[in-house]
Amino acid sequence: MTEAVLVDMIHGCGPRCTAASLPEDEPATPSHVFLLCGTGDAWLSACSSSVHVLDSGSTVERLYRFKQTVDQLDLSSVRVYTTPRGRDVLLLYQQQLFTEVYTFHYHVDHRPTCPGCAGPAHSAGDPPGGDDVDQVEQQVSRFLQQLPALRGGVRVLTSSLIPECFGHGFSTRSGGVSSIPSLSSLNLFSSSRRRDPEAVVTENRRRLGLHAGFYPRPLRLVKVDHGSHVWVVGRAEPERYDAMVTDRPGVVVGAPGADCMTILLADQRKRVIGAAHAGWKGTLMGVAMATVGAMVTVFGCRVTDIVVAVGPSVGGCCFTLNRDQINDFTRIHEDCVSDPESDRPHVNIRLANRVLLQRGGVLPEHIHDDMETERSSVTPCTSCHPEDFFSHVRDGPNFGTQVGFLWIRGRD
Structure with a gap:
C-alpha cells in the first residue's frame, strides 16, 4: 500500500540524528517522502526533487500543507520518523488536523546517536499536559482563521416566509476553508469517515455564524438517525434524533443535509421554532409532522400558525429508489413516483413531505418548497447544482454537508 513518509527533523538534533532512525531496508528515495525541517538548512539543496520539503511557516502551516498534499495524492497511511518528544508534539497536531480516515505509524528513535542527542529530544519526558493541548488547539484555530475563503464568500438562502423575529438560513458550499474537492469549501459536518477534521468544520461554522449573525452562539445540529424522534431542547438529550424544537431565544438549532431535506419550522405567535432532517426514511416515518406535533403538544402552538421552509435537497429529477421501496410513496400520493415501472424509479420526497404536512393541518401557503413559485x-x-451544493447522490461517500439553521432573536 502506498503511504506517505514524514521525517521529523525539527524535534531531533538535526538531519544526521533523524537519518539514523531510518531502518536499513528503507529505500534511498521512497515515494512521497516529506521532510519536516527548519529553514535555511544548506543540506536541503541536495534533496531529490521527489522529496517534499516542509521548511517554511509555523509548525501548523507546515503540517497543514503536508495534509493537503496527502489528500491530493489520496493517501491515508502515514509513517512518521521522529524522537519521543517529537511524537508527543506531533500527536497533538494529528488530533487537530486529521481524522480517523488516516493511519499514523510512529517510528521513534530512542538511541543517542550524536553528542547532542542525550538531550530532551530523545528522552521520553512528561506526557503533554492540558496546557500543551490548549496551546496547539489555539495555534490551529488562529491559523485556520487567517486562511482565505474558497469559492468566494459565504452565501446563504433565506425564506421570505420565515418572520423577521427569527434568524435563519440555508447554507451553500462557498466561503469556507475545506480544501478537499468534494468537501470544498463550507463543509459543516465532521465524522470519522471524512477527511475534514473538527477544527476545519469549527472554522467553517464560525464563518457561517459571522455571516448569518448568530456567532458566537454555537450551532446545534440534530444527531441524525433517519427516524422521527424529536428532542425538546432543555430536556434530557437522547443519543440520536432527527428534529429539535425550542422556545429559548438565542439557541441556534439546525439540521444537516446533503440531499436529505433540512426543514425549518416557526410559529411567530408562540415564538417557537423547530429544525428537522428528512431523508426518504425519515419522510416515511413522518419526521416533519412529528416536529409539528411537538410544537403543538409541548408549547401550545396552533398548526395553522406554523410556517415551514424546506431547504436545498435532492429533487425528483435525481433521486431514485429500488422498485420494492416505492410503494409507501405512491400511497402518500401517486405523483411522488414519476416512473413506477422503471428499474430505479424517481421519487419526489419533497412532494411527499408537503402532502403529509398538509394532511396534518399545515396550510398550503405556509409551506415554502419547490412548488412555491411566488x-x-x-x-x-x-x-x-454542483457549484452551489454538496450531494451524496452526485458525489458518493466523500460528500460535504450544508445545513439549515434557525434561532429566535431577542426582543428589542
Whole structure:
C-alpha cells in the first residue's frame, strides 16, 4: 500500500540524528517522502526533487500543507520518523488536523546517536499536559482563521416566509476553508469517515455564524438517525434524533443535509421554532409532522400558525429508489413516483413531505418548497447544482454537508 513518509527533523538534533532512525531496508528515495525541517538548512539543496520539503511557516502551516498534499495524492497511511518528544508534539497536531480516515505509524528513535542527542529530544519526558493541548488547539484555530475563503464568500438562502423575529438560513458550499474537492469549501459536518477534521468544520461554522449573525452562539445540529424522534431542547438529550424544537431565544438549532431535506419550522405567535432532517426514511416515518406535533403538544402552538421552509435537497429529477421501496410513496400520493415501472424509479420526497404536512393541518401557503413559485427558491436540487451544493447522490461517500439553521432573536 502506498503511504506517505514524514521525517521529523525539527524535534531531533538535526538531519544526521533523524537519518539514523531510518531502518536499513528503507529505500534511498521512497515515494512521497516529506521532510519536516527548519529553514535555511544548506543540506536541503541536495534533496531529490521527489522529496517534499516542509521548511517554511509555523509548525501548523507546515503540517497543514503536508495534509493537503496527502489528500491530493489520496493517501491515508502515514509513517512518521521522529524522537519521543517529537511524537508527543506531533500527536497533538494529528488530533487537530486529521481524522480517523488516516493511519499514523510512529517510528521513534530512542538511541543517542550524536553528542547532542542525550538531550530532551530523545528522552521520553512528561506526557503533554492540558496546557500543551490548549496551546496547539489555539495555534490551529488562529491559523485556520487567517486562511482565505474558497469559492468566494459565504452565501446563504433565506425564506421570505420565515418572520423577521427569527434568524435563519440555508447554507451553500462557498466561503469556507475545506480544501478537499468534494468537501470544498463550507463543509459543516465532521465524522470519522471524512477527511475534514473538527477544527476545519469549527472554522467553517464560525464563518457561517459571522455571516448569518448568530456567532458566537454555537450551532446545534440534530444527531441524525433517519427516524422521527424529536428532542425538546432543555430536556434530557437522547443519543440520536432527527428534529429539535425550542422556545429559548438565542439557541441556534439546525439540521444537516446533503440531499436529505433540512426543514425549518416557526410559529411567530408562540415564538417557537423547530429544525428537522428528512431523508426518504425519515419522510416515511413522518419526521416533519412529528416536529409539528411537538410544537403543538409541548408549547401550545396552533398548526395553522406554523410556517415551514424546506431547504436545498435532492429533487425528483435525481433521486431514485429500488422498485420494492416505492410503494409507501405512491400511497402518500401517486405523483411522488414519476416512473413506477422503471428499474430505479424517481421519487419526489419533497412532494411527499408537503402532502403529509398538509394532511396534518399545515396550510398550503405556509409551506415554502419547490412548488412555491411566488417566492425566491430555497429548495434547488442539490444534485443538479454542483457549484452551489454538496450531494451524496452526485458525489458518493466523500460528500460535504450544508445545513439549515434557525434561532429566535431577542426582543428589542
